[in-house]
Every structure is written in structure tokens, then in C-alpha cells.
Amino acid sequence: xxxxxxxxxxxxxxxAADWKIATPLMDQGLMPTLDDFVDHGVMxxxxxxxxxxxPMLWNSIAxxxxxxxxxxxxxxxxxxxxxxxxxxxxTSRKVKAIWNILTQRGYKTHVLGWFAGHPAxxxxxxxxxxxxxxxxxxxxxxxxxxxGAVHPEKMRDTxxxxxxxxxxxxxxxxxxxxxxxxxxxxxxxxxxxxxxxxLAENLCIHNAATWILQNQPWDFVAVYYNGIDHFCHGFMxxxxxxxxxxPEDKFEIYKDVVNNAYRFHDMMLHTLLxxxxxxxxxxxxxxxxFHSDHLRPRGIPREPAGPAVQxxxxxxxxxxxxxxxxxxxxxxxxxxxxxxxxxxxxxxxxGEDMDGRVLVQAFEEPPSIERIPSWEQVPGECxxxxxxxxxxxxxxxxxxxxxxxLGYIQKPNENQEKAVATAxxxxxxxxxxxxxxxxxxxxxxxxxxxxAKNSDEARFRQHLAQCYYMLGERxxxxxxxxxxxxxxPKPPEPEKPQTDGAALTPEDQNVEEQSQPAGPPAQxxxxxxxxxxxxxxxxxxxxxxxxxxxxxxxxHFEEGDTEEALACLLRAEQADPRLPNLHLRIGETYLRRRxxxxxxxxxxxxxxxxxxxxxxxxxxxxxxxxxxxxxxAAEEALLAVGxxxxxxxxxxxxxxxxxxxxxxxxxxxxxxxxxxxLPGLVNAHRWLAALESRPGGDLEKAASHRKxxxxxxxxxxxxxxxxxxx
Amino acid sequence: xxxxxxxxxxSGTSLAMQMLGAGGLPVLTDELRASDTNNPRGYYEWExxxxxxxxxxxxxxxxxxxxxxxxxxxxxxxxxxEYRVLFMIRPLxxxxxxxxxxxxxLGTRGAALPAATMMAALKAHRxxxxxxxxxxxxxxxxxxxxxxxxxxxxxxxxxxxxFFGPALDTNAMARQVDPALHRQRVQQSL
Numbered sequence: 001x002x003x004x005x006x007x008x009x010x011x012x013x014x015x016a017a018d019w020k021i022a023t024p025l026m027d028q029g030l031m032p033t034l035d036d037f038v039d040h041g042v043m044x045x046x047x048x049x050x051x052x053x054x055p056m057l058w059n060s061i062a063x064x065x066x067x068x069x070x071x072x073x074x075x076x077x078x079x080x081x082x083x084x085x086x087x088x089x090x091t092s093r094k095v096k097a098i099w100n101i102l103t104q105r106g107y108k109t110h111v112l113g114w115f116a117g118h119p120a121x122x123x124x125x126x127x128x129x130x131x132x133x134x135x136x137x138x139x140x141x142x143x144x145x146x147x148g149a150v151h152p153e154k155m156r157d158t159x160x161x162x163x164x165x166x167x168x169x170x171x172x173x174x175x176x177x178x179x180x181x182x183x184x185x186x187x188x189x190x191x192x193x194x195x196x197x198x199l200a201e202n203l204c205i206h207n208a209a210t211w212i213l214q215n216q217p218w219d220f221v222a223v224y225y226n227g228i229d230h231f232c233h234g235f236m237x238x239x240x241x242x243x244x245x246x247p248e249d250k251f252e253i254y255k256d257v258v259n260n261a262y263r264f265h266d267m268m269l270h271t272l273l274x275x276x277x278x279x280x281x282x283x284x285x286x287x288x289x290f291h292s293d294h295l296r297p298r299g300i301p302r303e304p305a306g307p308a309v310q311x312x313x314x315x316x317x318x319x320x321x322x323x324x325x326x327x328x329x330x331x332x333x334x335x336x337x338x339x340x341x342x343x344x345x346x347x348x349x350x351g352e353d354m355d356g357r358v359l360v361q362a363f364e365e366p367p368s369i370e371r372i373p374s375w376e377q378v379p380g381e382c383x384x385x386x387x388x389x390x391x392x393x394x395x396x397x398x399x400x401x402x403x404x405x406l407g408y409i410q411k412p413n414e415n416q417e418k419a420v421a422t423a424x425x426x427x428x429x430x431x432x433x434x435x436x437x438x439x440x441x442x443x444x445x446x447x448x449x450x451x452a453k454n455s456d457e458a459r460f461r462q463h464l465a466q467c468y469y470m471l472g473e474r475x476x477x478x479x480x481x482x483x484x485x486x487x488x489p490k491p492p493e494p495e496k497p498q499t500d501g502a503a504l505t506p507e508d509q510n511v512e513e514q515s516q517p518a519g520p521p522a523q524x525x526x527x528x529x530x531x532x533x534x535x536x537x538x539x540x541x542x543x544x545x546x547x548x549x550x551x552x553x554x555x556h557f558e559e560g561d562t563e564e565a566l567a568c569l570l571r572a573e574q575a576d577p578r579l580p581n582l583h584l585r586i587g588e589t590y591l592r593r594r595x596x597x598x599x600x601x602x603x604x605x606x607x608x609x610x611x612x613x614x615x616x617x618x619x620x621x622x623x624x625x626x627x628x629x630x631x632x633a634a635e636e637a638l639l640a641v642g643x644x645x646x647x648x649x650x651x652x653x654x655x656x657x658x659x660x661x662x663x664x665x666x667x668x669x670x671x672x673x674x675x676x677x678l679p680g681l682v683n684a685h686r687w688l689a690a691l692e693s694r695p696g697g698d699l700e701k702a703a704s705h706r707k708x709x710x711x712x713x714x715x716x717x718x719x720x721x722x723x724x725x726x
Numbered sequence: 727x728x729x730x731x732x733x734x735x736x737s738g739t740s741l742a743m744q745m746l747g748a749g750g751l752p753v754l755t756d757e758l759r760a761s762d763t764n765n766p767r768g769y770y771e772w773e774x775x776x777x778x779x780x781x782x783x784x785x786x787x788x789x790x791x792x793x794x795x796x797x798x799x800x801x802x803x804x805x806x807x808e809y810r811v812l813f814m815i816r817p818l819x820x821x822x823x824x825x826x827x828x829x830x831x832l833g834t835r836g837a838a839l840p841a842a843t844m845m846a847a848l849k850a851h852r853x854x855x856x857x858x859x860x861x862x863x864x865x866x867x868x869x870x871x872x873x874x875x876x877x878x879x880x881x882x883x884x885x886x887x888x889f890f891g892p893a894l895d896t897n898a899m900a901r902q903v904d905p906a907l908h909r910q911r912v913q914q915s916l
Contacts, residue, residue, distance in 0.1 A: 079779075080798045080851065081778075081779045081798055081799060081801055081802050082779040082780070091854075122861070144804075144805075147803075147804065147805060153864075385857070385861070386857040386860065386861070387857075388850075388853035388854055388856065388857035389854050389857040389858060389861070392850065395846070395847035395850050395851070396847075396851070397837075398837035398839050398843070398844065398847045399798065399837070399847050399848060399850075399851045400798070401836060401837040402735075402825060402829075402836045402837045402844065402847075402848075403735055403796065403798055404834075405829045405832070405834040405835055405836035405837075406735045406736070406825055406828055406829060406832070406834075406836070407832065407834070408735045408776075408796040408798075409776055409796065409798055409799065410776040410777070
């Protein structure tokens with residue numbers, strides 16, 4: 001068994017934390033704890049998964065697996081007890097979380113507030129569910145913990161006493177955040193109530209976490225705070241610079257809430273680190289980022305979980321501890337990597353069925369990594385709920401319907417029935433998107449076909465077209481797109497960001513439902529994410545037409561018809577110039593047509609929208625290579641790979657520029673990096689063959705790369721011949 | 727103490743309630759649901775229990791009495807009370823057949839699933855409820871097999887009386903069992 005590289009591990013989750021906001025605050029000395037933390041550890045972006053929905057993501061963090069494996073497919077699920085829906089529960093998770101694995105191995109393990117953590121799991125330690133902090137009654141009424149909120153049951157009263165009710169927050173707690181709180185007309189503006197609720201809930205979790213660190217033996221603690229996400233959903237539209245449409249008086253009142261939320265988390269981090277002690281390895285991460293600049297959406301789609309459009313594709317990771325590097329950046333991390341990394345820290349094997357990898361680059365020395373086929377096959381008590389407690393949502397819905405028909409339980413009201421149907425539908429939709437995100441369109445296809453058959457919602461047809469496109473069925477993709485263009489659904493009205501600071505997050509909607517079990521269930525589910533890494537439909541735009549034109553353009557481009565591609569893409573641009581990735585595709589099309597100035601203009605427009613777009617910098621590098629502006633090309637390529645290390649074409653472009661500039665050794669390194677990421681990159685092998693053939697080079701390596709390039713070309717020709725024959 | 731009779735709908739819960747009433751245990755029922763061809767001797771139900779998930783405090787009215795709490799509502803039992811649960815177990819084939827017959831008689835619409843799928847769903851649900859009960863060791867549970875009750879009412883009545891504690895008239899309890907009302911039997915293969 002490999003050596004343990006950590007005595008204790010503290011995993012801290014900050015939902016939606018984003019370096020884009022944290023870094024300026026650290027630079028100003030306003031987040032001193034985090035600043036010191038990263039100075040003594042590693043930091044980097046943490047790429048999220050699609051769909052960008054927190055329950056799915058936090059369970060991927062905790063299991064190292066995508067949602068199709070872990071089974072958490074959205075925010076809600078049918079509830080056979082109420083006939084409505086409930087927040088997705090821990091009994092729906094199909095696989096072991098890191099705390100279950102550690103429980104199984106005898107470690108003292110505590111988990112607090114984790115998404116889909118209710119009912120609390122019977123781990124070897126204390127488990128506090130995500131429903132623990134919610135105040136369901138006014139302060140002057142009894143405020144019992146929901147059954148199952150704390151494990152073990154005997155700790156229930158202790159943790160009930162640690163909670164804080166929003167109404168207990170005094171001026172002293174509120175004024176540092178909102179100095180002009182007295183000016184708020186609370187009858188009209190619910191911002192202050194919303195603020196107090198979020199703050200109190202996070203204080204509940206923090207109190208519980210600090211109590212455990214102070215009073216319990218522990219080897220592993222996982223604690224999740226939703227504060228940053230909730231404060232951002234509620235108040236990001238007041239964050240400077242003032243957005244169009246936000247009244248100046250409201251802006252002045254609430255403008256500092258988001259920054260103060262980060263500072264508040266920094267203070268909580270200080271306490272956690274202090275209590276955990278220097279011997280503890282600490283991992284701080286978020287599931288996604290949050291648009292905080294000019295990329296803030298102008299409206300929220302009116303569809304399930306529409307607020308998810310505000311999420312950004314990169315969250316944060318920072319790690320500090322013995323055997324980890326200090327003051328270094330790590331690249332290419334995804335949230336699937338957290339659990340394999342924690343297992344390695346404890347000297348435990350990684351499951352081969354885990355989708356993530358160990359963050360080797362964070363370690364001072366490459367750690368020894370053992371693997372087993374799956375932790376699911378390892379017998380023994382692991383602190384999960386019994387398998388029998390877990391139930392498929394569709395089966396739960398059938399049982400519910402049957403019992404209602406028999407008259408044994410109350411018929412759900414119309415809203416509840418609608419909510420159950422929505423929960424089941426959204427779970428299927430989310431699962432389909434997991435398959436698309438993990439490049440398994442075959443598995444997504446039946447789900448999307450069914451969704452598109454039963455609803456004319458644009459998002460289902462958009463993803464179906466994308467699915468056909470990924471399957472190489474371009475004709476079918478075009479058919480769906482043409483139908484979408486010819487028969488568009490009624491466009492949903494985008495919701496304007498609320499200007500009273502009380503905007504609901506998808507998570508809030510669940511909370512609302514939880515706190516009002518007798519009332520109409522919230523219409524909760526989710527939405528397409530608002531940004532695009534690849535061909536993901538970019539969100540529920542007012543009209544699906546621009547997106548349809550965009551994908552049609554991509555298909556024409558792949559078919560080699562750059563003229564038609566350009567026509568489609570420019571039509572999309574005219575309708576919605578902020579469509580994510582649009583300008584990149586336009587740039588690529590111009591590049592292929594050798595219209596270099598037009599390509600450059602398009603890539604620069606992409607950068608106007610998102611200055612941190614690695615693809616746009618890569619496009620500019622390619623334009624400059626074509627123009628033989630090699631220094632500019634090298635500069636742009638460096639920017640591209642700096643933003644996203646795993647960018648093989650970026651390293652390739654850098655290699656070409658450096659070779660032309662007379663830096664053969666650095667060029668060789670760049671080409672080697674590119675082929676390590678994309679072994680089929682023929683031209684990189686050719687360059688490497690050429691560079692190694694120079695005097696002083698490695699002739700054996702040169703021959704090897706030459707052969708690899710020849711083999712790759714041969715295989716490609718054979719594939720093309722096969723396609724032509726078919 | 728609250729004496730709970732539970733199980734899947736159509737698994738013998740009404741019979742168990744009837745036995746407890748005959749045995750001398752006060753039963754909580756509003757008799758809003760009148761006897762019919764599905765349950766000729768009555769349902770022994772308390773309409774308000776359907777509100778348990780929304781109003782857990784309502785269970786306080788059952789203090790010292792027997793009350794029918796259908797399987798799906800069990801998990802909404804609040805803390806703060808002492809419970810004993812008699813959980814009826816009947817073969818799922820019979821439960822599904824009986825439920826189908828009752829739905830047909832009522833003219834309502836159940837889950838549109840083949841019997842085998844419905845059976846699998848009910849099995850999963852029953853397992854889920856039993857697992858939940860196991861996770862609550864403070865709630866004693868007696869699982870009672872419906873067929874065993876029909877086969878030996880005296881012995882089962884004594885077992886129930888022992889489990890529930892109060893001195894119940896087990897003879898009167900046993901006399902409530904009428905095998906003639908056992909209509910959806912599992913077909914025995916020859």
C-alpha cells in the first residue's frame with residue numbers, strides 16, 4: 001500500500017467561488033488568509049462539468065464520478081411522502097462518497113452541509129445534512145431540526161443549539177456588509193431578508209464545523225458552504241461596475257455584498273485553518289465560477305433552474321499541506337480529480353471506475369498511486385444508507401400514483417403533479433447532457449429523442465441536434481435545426497435580474513419548498529448553462545434561431561463548405577453577437593478561407609467578450625503564424641496555454657513560432673507537450689523529427705517521430721478511404 | 727405510546743386494525759371511508775393522517791391508540807413520541823392484484839405500469855420503508871406475515887398482543903380473521 005501523504009485532510013467547499021473575484025481582493029490585502037494559503041500551497045482553475053448544476057457537481061467532487069454513475073441528476077426528486085418533490089437526497093446517490101470510503105477504512109470522518117446530504121449518512125463520525133441550517137419557522141416559534149438532519153441521533157440537540165436564526169442577526173452583524181441598511185424599505189425590498197437568510201445559514205454550518213474541529217477526534221472533515229453562490233445569485237447584479245438597468249440607489253446600498261461575502265469566507269477560512277492545525281492538508285474548491293464582469297447575463301432564462309446561466313466554467317482549487325508544492329499553479333484540474341487526490345493523500349487506492357485523476361502536479365514528488373477496479377466492490381460497512389433506502393425516482397412516482405388512486409394518500413395538487421413531472425423530465429434531460437459532456441452521444445440520443453417528442457422546448461431540440469452532430473449524423477442534425485428554425489417555440493421572456501436583492505438561486509428554490517412543505521412546490525429544475533466550452537447550446541436565448549444558425553455553420557464548416565458556414569455564422573452574429581463561441585467559429589472559418597484580417601478581427605471580437613478565452617488567443621496565434629508574425633504568434637500562444645494548459649494546438653502553435661524564431665530547444669519542449677496531449681498531431685511529430693535531426697539532436701527520436709507521423713498519415717488515409725467506400 | 731399499523735395498501739392493515747379494536751385497544755378512525763366491497767368490514771382509517779408530512783404534529787392525537795399509517799407516510803413520523811409499528815407483509819403478487827381490483831372498483835387511475843413493473847416498484851418501496859425502520863432502532867417493529875395470520879390467527883393474535891403490551895383479548899382478535907375475505911391469492915403452480 002502506498003504511503004499516506006497526509007495525517008488529516010480538511011476539504012472545504014465554497015460553492016461558486018471564482019478567482020476572478022478573489023484575486024483582486026487578495027491583491028488588495030482583503031483576503032489575507034486565502035492569500036497566505038495559496039502562497040504556501042498550490043492554486044489553479046477547477047474546470048466544471050456540464051450541466052453546471054451544483055447538486056450534480058458537488059457529488060462528482062465527492063465521488064470522483066460523473067452524474068450518470070453517482071445518480072444525483074438534479075435539484076429535486078419525487079417524494080412519495082408528500083406527493084410532491086423534495087430536494088434531491090443522499091438516498092439517491094448510488095456510489096460511495098469519499099467519506100464512505102474513509103469510513104470503510106476506519107478513519108474518523110465528518111461531513112457537513114454537503115449537497116444532497118439529507119438524510120445524514122451514518123458515517124464513522126458526525127454527518128450534518130444540507131437541510132440542517134434552514135430556518136423553517138419564525139424565531140418566536142419552535143424550530144425543530146428535520147428528522148435525519150444529524151447523525152448520530154444522539155448529537156441532534158447539540159447541533160440544534162449551534163444553529164443561528166436569520167432573525168437573530170443584529171445590526172452589528174449586518175452593517176459591516178450593508179452600511180446603508182437603514183435606507184432599505186423592507187416592505188418593498190426583500191434584499192435584506194434574503195441577505196440575512198444566507199448569512200445565518202452559512203453561520204450554522206460554520207458553527208457546526210468549528211464545533212467538530214474543536215470537540216471531536218477526526219481524520220477527515222468535509223464542509224460545504226453555499227454562501228458565495230447564494231450571495232452572488234442575489235447580489236451580483238449590484239456588483240461594480242453598475243449594470244445597465246440597476247437603479248443607482250440600490251447599487252449604492254448593495255454594491256459591496258459580493259466582495260464582503262468573499263471577505264467573510266476568508267475570515268471563516270482563517271478559523272478553520274487555525275482549528276485544523278498546521279499538520280492538516282487542506283483542499284479548498286468550488287464547483288464552478290460566477291460571472292462577475294461584462295459577461296454577467298442581462299437576463300435569467302424563464303425555465304427550470306434558469307439562474308444557472310450565471311455560472312462560469314471555472315471554479316477554484318487551492319491545496320496546502322505536507323508533500324504538496326508551495327506557491328505554484330496547477331493546470332488542467334477538474335472537479336472529478338478531488339476524490340482521487342484525497343485517496344492518494346491517505347495512501348489509499350483510486351477506483352478505476354472513477355472519472356477523475358490524481359492531481360500529481362500538486363505534489364512535491366510524484367506520489368505512488370495504487371488502483372483497484374472499484375470501491376463499490378469492496379465489502380464492509382461504509383456509512384452509506386442501506387441500499388434498500390435508495391429508490392429510483394420513476395419507481396417512486398409510480399408508487400405515489402398508485403397510492404393516490406387507492407385513496408391512501410392525498411392526491412397531489414396540480415402544482416405538485418406538475419413539479420413531479422418536471423423533476424423526472426429534468427433528471428432525464430440532465431442525464432442526457434452528462435452523456436453529451438462526456439462524449440457519449442449514443443447514450444444521450446434516446447433520452448433526447450423522447451424529450452423532444454414530448455415537448456417543443458427549444459433546449460431539447462437544440463441538444464438533440466447537437467447529439468446528432470456528435471454522432472456524425474449531420475443530415476439529422478440539419479433536419480432538427482431546420483425544423484427548429486421553421487417551427488420555433490414561443491420564445492420565453494428572459495427574467496430581468498431582480499433589483500431588490502432577493503433573487504432566488506436554484507438552491508433557494510429548493511429551500512423555499514422545504515420550508516413550506518404544505519405549499520405549492522417550487523418549479524425547480526434547471527437550465528442550460530450559460531456558456532459554452534464546445535457545442536453545448538449556449539442557453540435559452542429569446543430565440544433559438546441564432547444558435548441553430550451557429551450549429552448549422554459549424555456543420556457546414558466540417559463538411560468543407562466554408563462559404564455556407566460563413567453565411568450561417570454571420571446570420572447568427574447579426575441576431576445575437578454575444579453568442580458564446582460564435583466569433584471563434586467565424587474566426588476559424590475565415591482562417592480556413594485564408595482571410596487573415598477578417599479572422600483576426602473575429603478573434604479580437606471574441607476577446608472583447610471574454611478576455612480570458614484561450615481559444616481566441618490560439619486563433620490569433622494561428623493568424624500570426626500564417627502572417628509570419630512569429631513573435632506575436634508566440635506571445636498569443638503563450639497567453640493561450642497560460643489560460644488553459646491542456647491546449648495541444650496552443651503548444652503546437654507555440655512550438656512553430658519558437659522554431660521559426662530560432663529557439664529549437666524551447667520549440668521541442670512545446671511540440672513534445674502538444675503530442676503528449678494529442679498523440680495524433682502529425683505536424684508536431686514532423687516538427688520534432690526535423691528538430692531532432694539537427695546537429696546535436698537525438699537521431700533515434702527523430703526517426704521515431706518520423707515513423708509516427710508516417711503511420712498516422714497512413715492510418716488517416718485508410719480511414720478516409722473507408723469513409724469514401726461507404 | 728402510539729400503536730401503528732402499517733404496510734403497503736392492501737396488505738392486511740385493515741384486518742390488523744380490526745383485530746386491535748376487537749382486542750380492546752382504542753383505535754383512531756373517523757370512519758369517513760365507509761366499508762365497501764374492497765373492505766367489507768371497514769377501512770379503520772383516519773383521514774387526517776394523510777396530512778402527516780405537512781402536519782407531523784397531528785400524530786399526537788393518536789397517543790394511546792392504534793392508528794393506520796400507510797407505508798409511505800411512516801417516514802414522516804416526527805420525533806417526540808414513543809411508537810410501536812406492526813408492519814403487515816403480504817406477497818406482492820397479491821398486493822398488486824388486490825390494488826388493481828380496488829382501483830377498478832373505485833374507478834380511479836393507478837400507475838399505468840405492467841403488473842411486474844408495479845410489483846418491482848412496490849418491492850423497492852417496501853424495502854425502502856423497512857430499511858428506514860431499521861435505521862430507527864428506537865421504534866420497535868413487528869413484521870407480520872399476512873398468510874401466517876390467516877393460517878394461525880390465535881398464535882398471531884398472541885404475538886401482536888405481546889408486542890403491543892396492553893392486555894388485549896386475543897380470542898376476540900383471532901375471531902376477526904375470516905379467510906373467506908382473502909380473495910387475491912397467489913396462484914400455486916401445480
